[in-house]
Amino acid sequence: xxxxxxxxxxxxxxxxxxxxxxxxxxxxxxxxxxxxxxxxxxxxxxxxxxxxxxxxxxxxxxxxxxxxxxxxxxxxxxxxxxxxxxxxxxxxxxxxxxxxxxxxxxxxxxxxxxxxxxxxxxxxxxxxxxxxxxxxxxxxxxxxxxxxxxxxxxxxxxxxxxxxxxxxxxxxxxxxxxxxxxxxxxxxxxxxxxxxxxxxxxxxxxxxxxxxxxxxxxxxxxxxxxxxxxxxxxxxxxxxxxxxxxxxxxxxxxxxxxxxxxxxxxxxxxxxxxxxxxxxxxxxxxxxxxxxxxxxxxxxxxxxxxxxxxxxxxxxxxxxxxxxxxxxxxxxxxxxxxxxxxxxxxxxxxx
Amino acid sequence: xxxxxxxxxxxxxxxxxxxxxxxxxxxxxxxxxxxxxxxxxxxxxxxxxxxxxxxxxxxxxxxxxxxxxxxxxxxxxxxxxxxxxxxxxxxxxxxxxxxxxxxxxxxxxxxxxxxxxxxxxxxxxxxxxxxxxxxxxxxxxxxxxxxxxxxxxxxxxxxxxxxxxxxxxxxxxxxxxxxxxxxxxxxxxxxxxxxxxxxxxxxxxxxxxxxxxxxxxxxxxxxxxxxxxxxxxxxxxxxxxxxxxxxxxxxxxxxxxxxxxxxxxxxxxxxxxxxxxxxxxxxxxxxxxxxxxxxxxxxxxxxxxxxxxxxxxxxxxxxxxxxxxxxxxxxxxxxxxxxxxxxxxxxxxxx
Numbered sequence: 001x002x003x004x005x006x007x008x009x010x011x012x013x014x015x016x017x018x019x020x021x022x023x024x025x026x027x028x029x030x031x032x033x034x035x036x037x038x039x040x041x042x043x044x045x046x047x048x049x050x051x052x053x054x055x056x057x058x059x060x061x062x063x064x065x066x067x068x069x070x071x072x073x074x075x076x077x078x079x080x081x082x083x084x085x086x087x088x089x090x091x092x093x094x095x096x097x098x099x100x101x102x103x104x105x106x107x108x109x110x111x112x113x114x115x116x117x118x119x120x121x122x123x124x125x126x127x128x129x130x131x132x133x134x135x136x137x138x139x140x141x142x143x144x145x146x147x148x149x150x151x152x153x154x155x156x157x158x159x160x161x162x163x164x165x166x167x168x169x170x171x172x173x174x175x176x177x178x179x180x181x182x183x184x185x186x187x188x189x190x191x192x193x194x195x196x197x198x199x200x201x202x203x204x205x206x207x208x209x210x211x212x213x214x215x216x217x218x219x220x221x222x223x224x225x226x227x228x229x230x231x232x233x234x235x236x237x238x239x240x241x242x243x244x245x246x247x248x249x250x251x252x253x254x255x256x257x258x259x260x261x262x263x264x265x266x267x268x269x270x271x272x273x274x275x276x277x278x279x280x281x282x283x284x285x286x287x288x289x290x291x292x293x294x295x296x297x298x299x300x301x302x303x304x305x306x307x308x309x310x311x312x313x314x315x316x317x318x319x320x321x322x323x324x325x326x327x328x329x330x331x332x333x334x335x336x337x338x339x340x341x342x343x344x345x346x347x348x349x350x351x
Numbered sequence: 352x353x354x355x356x357x358x359x360x361x362x363x364x365x366x367x368x369x370x371x372x373x374x375x376x377x378x379x380x381x382x383x384x385x386x387x388x389x390x391x392x393x394x395x396x397x398x399x400x401x402x403x404x405x406x407x408x409x410x411x412x413x414x415x416x417x418x419x420x421x422x423x424x425x426x427x428x429x430x431x432x433x434x435x436x437x438x439x440x441x442x443x444x445x446x447x448x449x450x451x452x453x454x455x456x457x458x459x460x461x462x463x464x465x466x467x468x469x470x471x472x473x474x475x476x477x478x479x480x481x482x483x484x485x486x487x488x489x490x491x492x493x494x495x496x497x498x499x500x501x502x503x504x505x506x507x508x509x510x511x512x513x514x515x516x517x518x519x520x521x522x523x524x525x526x527x528x529x530x531x532x533x534x535x536x537x538x539x540x541x542x543x544x545x546x547x548x549x550x551x552x553x554x555x556x557x558x559x560x561x562x563x564x565x566x567x568x569x570x571x572x573x574x575x576x577x578x579x580x581x582x583x584x585x586x587x588x589x590x591x592x593x594x595x596x597x598x599x600x601x602x603x604x605x606x607x608x609x610x611x612x613x614x615x616x617x618x619x620x621x622x623x624x625x626x627x628x629x630x631x632x633x634x635x636x637x638x639x640x641x642x643x644x645x646x647x648x649x650x651x652x653x654x655x656x657x658x659x660x661x662x663x664x665x666x667x668x669x670x671x672x673x674x675x676x677x678x679x680x681x682x683x684x685x686x687x688x689x690x691x692x693x694x695x696x697x698x699x700x701x702x
Contacts, residue, residue: 263522274630274631281622281644285620285645288643290616290643292639
């Protein structure tokens, strides 16, 4: 049994997104049904809709930064009741039994987690549909609680952009006085600044353009270093315990490695591909430095982040758009013309 | 004031090593004078003697795996007395005041540690001379205690080959049940097998040749994986918490990254240079994996290792040679024809 709901998606890689209808399953005993109020717009949405990475399934309904209100719960659901605020991020299922799942690392489920969209849906046998829709039905384990005191629209990007930067901050134990740098000031980068600052770190933004200094400082940066300026780069040589590199395209890591302190780590959260130009290992060996990667975060960690954001009054900087503006928003994202995340007011889908 | 002592070294990059005399300073209040009994032969010795890395100073007297007996101590020396066994590794001095030195990380001294040979000698104003000599005079902070129960000749390689593999095992918290792999079975690799095994890890050797299996198992490996065999490599996909890569020349890291478990680290201890072929970051991001480097170890850590070796009866596998055989030994090292470390019986220098 299922319910047919309004959604927005695309039937092909080269087609615009447009209104469509999809089925949402009736709640099983472990399920939570959520009326979606806001959905953030992630670069992955665009890349999946357009099949930039291959493997996209159609119709494609993107969206994995979901905030809404519970409308129905299954008979065994204990975490939520109708009327509660709720959120869903990048995952809606995992095996729950592997070593990683048992350690709250569902993002590294050894049997593969189920993406909120374009994933293999264990219930329908087809693929999953994301948050550009009226409703979503999700296993309670993958549903997050949302603090009541935050701007709900601006909470949405925490579910992907936020957790993607929070997880490495926590895994590499950033604390009061840690020296953290962030490469790139976009959806992820601006959350990294806010979160690192709230953890008590001394925060630096690496930027290629000088025009972002005031903006970055208002977001939590203590200083901005122009990465193309050798004198500025030399001034932070050996400084950082952790660098969170949010840049989504290939770029030279070597100048950033020089700015790591002994035993420091540069963690990539945006770029998947071959490192070019070649990485020189000498600074790694001579300073016990690391190049690492990190992927979103586990469910418990995401809840920890939402709670932290509630306590510290942290939300994303957003531009609220209507569902019907999504194609134009994608074009603007491709030009990095967004401060700093688009969020869809899902009320517009009803119109 | 100083003492003229016999040594073995070279006057030029293209000359063989030969007998010579060098000066050793008289002990200052903090100094320990050591009669050298054994000195291990590290690849760095050869590269420095031949100026392979540039920057070699002549005359060059290599040797930084030194075991001997204390003959004299300065007025303020409390750690040693004449007659004690003593050892010296790769460092004879550091600033002692920087943040790293204060944290027992002299190998990362922010002002640069003084190498046991080819370093800038703060006392003489010239450069340091290593262990291919009758005696050495070293600040007590950089002199290690040697367990009485071990074969002294076979202790020598612990001072460089041993600590170089011990330090990453400890930094990345290898313990009972950890899954550790070692790439390369030479001076460093064979120590890595012994030490990881003694820490209770499940130990795998990656080798390019099948002929080393029995030997590796006798040294502490639980299994040997032929790195050129895709089926064998697939069988350890996602397995290791830590890979210690001892290979000293450029090689493809990508196949090894695939064998790391979630959050695992591949640590380079032998190769300084550009990574080629290019490192693919996707497995790093999708599995929170790291590529790191590590350099020898601190003095306290080296003492910890020597004590551990005493408790577990661990020494290096060596071929004992005479000082006069060093040029021939270098030629054999270049062909990897040594099991697993040459150690010079310094008694031969007196003849």
